[in-house]
Amino acid sequence: MLSMLGKLLQGRYRLLLAPVAVLALVMSACGNDDDGSGAGDTSTSEATAAAGPAPTQSAESVSLRVAYFNGAGQPEVDLREEQAAAFEALYPNVSITMEPVADWQTTLIPQISAGTAPDVLWGGTDDGYGQFVGLDAFLPLGSYVEADGYDLSAWPSSMIQHFSDSDGELLLLPTSNLSFNFLYYNKSIFDEAGMDYPDGSWSIDDLISVARELSVQDEQWGFGFAWDDLYQTWMRMYGCEFSDDPTFATDYTYNGPHCAEALAELDELSREGVINWDTGAQWGGLAPGDATGESAFSAGHVAMLLSGTWEAPTIADNSGGAFEFDAAAAPLDDGGRIQGAASGFGVYSGTDNPQWAWEYVKFIAGPQGQEAEAEIGIGQSPISSILDQVYCASDAPPESKCEVAKNGAANTVWEPLNDGWIPGFWDVITSAVQSGFTAGSAPDWQALLDDAVEDSRIAGPLL
């Protein structure tokens, strides 16, 4: 065998032979390029689709890829697969591939820049929505909404406005509004101290004084954040404004009134041992054996924990029933607002089948789809009737989730929609605030924020 190869390779062209053989291998491995994936040639197909037949009449076979954020694990995967199957049963010419995404930026940004992103895209304010808008990843849906006469009145107008572009065209159909206003509390700790549970009417000062009272040096903390970025929600509670306009920001204002005050007080409280948080805690304060966030609350070391509705099952599981807990609405700011994360589904601007993608968006993000989501307990629907009839009716913990969620729904504000926001705001404020909190002694917070805002303006100029 070997000697044969050797003889074969003794000819004049032996050096050419090997590359050719290998090349053939590559070519055969490539298969054919055309039936690969997603958006091949966008320009021509978009033209046909725009003039194309209405979905119900068409019999041409269509394949759709749908990317969604898998936050809830297998129950959500099952639901999404069921939805896809139901749609396929309704329209037999359509086949759907569901693609759960965990790391939103790493997975989708390459796809968007290569023009091969899924036809239907999930978007969330805390997961790169601003970036995707900056990449023009979402198809403006105005004409589709109009053509169908689709009724958006069930959604809060603030939310529709938030998910529209600067021309007022809708980009995403919102499915969920996760407000960060769930103030979880450990009933045992309150009972032992003989204190009243939080009831949603508290001001930030009430919260602080109760938290002080319930703190025991190095053993028990009155209050905690589920993840480190909640210092921003805390700043908002004091009335700090991060930008001049919550939707279309043109300038950074997080050095304005009450901002430095909020951080200085937070700094003092954490140095005193009243607030259990860390500038390095992950989303959900996650790590086991860790002394912050949900772990610390579940271990019974923290009286009150700020988070969202999704935290309850984890707390129930991790605390192992060692204590009872419930939630109350967290204090609002002077303007009556609280921070939150909203999300929804939109159509990828590079899709071959915008009409079908829009049909599918309506199918999963419309009231019917949201009901199915609410039934398995994913998120808070922005449609109040669904919140009432499905979310509130379920017996999932915490007991008072309904009033807290409604309070949140009425008062949430979201991160501004701007592609300068991430390099300008997140990149700068995160390290500035962390350096302040980890400094040996309390820094001059006003000066620190003034410097940071200057940096923000250079690092991420807004519109």
Place this chain on the structure above:
Amino acid sequence: MLLQTKPSSESTDTTASGSRRIKRSGKPRFVRRGFLYLSLIGLSFLFALPFLWQFGASFKTNAEIIQPGLNLIPESFRLDNFRRAFEEVPFDLWFYNSLFIAVLATIGATLSSAFCAYGFAVLRARGSSLWFGLALVTIFIPFEALLIPEFILFSKLGWLNTPWPLIIPWWFGGGAFNIFLMRQFFKGLPHELVDAARIDGASEVRIFWQIMLPLTIPALTVVAVFHFIYIWNDFLRPLVYLQDTTSTTLPVGLSSFVSRFRRDWSILMAGSVMALVPIIVLFAVAQRFIVRGINLSGVKR
């Protein structure tokens, strides 16, 4: 599970020199050996600790896992987490995907890197160090810098959502890291071997395949083990190239248990422990070849 070392020709030598050592150092042999074993046992425990904890955690409930402290041994050896890994997620499918990619990529990388390394290490040509330098530079470029262009390239080839971007490139040279490693080993072999074979009229392919390659079995094994583990644990590439749940690999699939909204440590631990099984099996098998390499490399100079 692990294989016993076969007594090799070296062992007698070591004992012989060991007896001489008694005279020199004045310390009895069993004290020296005792000290050696003590430090080995201590160190290996320290090194194995993360795994031991993970193994213990795979039987624990979430509430048990988040408790701080050593807690190496679970309260009970319940198999619930393992059952859930099969029932709640397509663990077997992810396992198969991972295995398919890792096996094919490893075979390709090992053979291909040995082949190229023979060229770089043994054969002389003008510009050879230039080519080698170029190959090395490619491993210094951060993955991030090439992420987008590579992604576009593979999307044009129609390879997205297929295992090919994670396999085929390894068949072409096997990566500069592996070439470099194999080159180092080839360079350690006596060149008289090649010279003699050439005088005997053996072709280069034959010299490579029948003379040099068998001598580098320990190195080939090291390359294969490294590469398999590298591919098996790789997170970013499968994350980027495999979008479909059914085509994804274990590390990406397992990562979905821990997200902002959900922290299911126990199923993650059970899944991760099961994911370690092939690596440990591979390592146990590979050790035999590393050991056998000793006997084969009895090269007379």
Place this chain on the structure above:
Amino acid sequence: MTDGQGRLQLRRRPRPQPNRKLAKREARWFYFFIAPWLIGFIFFGLWPIAASFGLAFSDYDLGGWPSFVGLDNFEKMVDPVQGPVLAKAIRNTLFIALTVVPLQLALGLGLAVLLSQNVRGMPIFRTAFYLPSVVAGVASIVVWIWILGSDGLLNQGLELLGIDGPVWLRDPATVKLGVIIVMVWGGTGAMMLIFLAGLQGLPSELLDAAAVDGAGPLRRFWHVKLPLLTPQLFFNLVIGLASGLGVFTETYVISTDPGSGAPANESLTLVMYIYRQLLRNLQAGYASAVAWVFTAAVALLTALQFWSSRRWVHYEYEN
């Protein structure tokens, strides 16, 4: 081959230069053997590398088309906002790499030598030392925080000694030490394996000869084994430094949100900085520019190592 005192005489044994015809034949075989790599490079490497190099001189936000901006991206590296952050990333990276690599090398070599002494149960020890390299991925976050957390294993150990340990990964003063511990723990096994494979390939005649000459164990290690291990040492040094300088996963895994470099950019490494500029800030042009400066620096460093290797690495083959 030994000098009568157990010291190995490693003279370079230059291969005789073949005549021109044979040299030409050998060169053709060279290209035959490196062909797979060369073809792979042309197919899979060339275009991405050229594209990313071009991006270094462009403004590209990953949407639309890149536009040529000359050296703007390189100027940005020293501007008042990015300058200090980048400088910090460079300092962190150098500190981590220059601490980790010597520790990994020394520990890896030490363990390999211990294991090569005909130890009973060697496969078990070998597996144990290599295990940390295997426990990777998401599960390792949990394990590492369990070890380095505020109530973690390390701090409990320190408490026994009466030391009140820091929250390793949350404290700006210690986060790099935490990363170093993770890297040494995880990276030593691989180096050990390479040394071990090298040690087992050593011709036993040489060691016997040295022993017969009456050289003690230390002397034999220093003068016989170590010189013969220099190819492996050199490999581990080059690769160790390159991967130490390119550290990403370890810091990515233990940091707050991916690429943040928390706390206060103290764990921000160069490659993480590149990741952050690319996937969070969507500044692909700038990210590429930083990546190419990084690549050039590592390549230069490696070239220096290769140049110096002529003095201390002993190969059988000298081309």
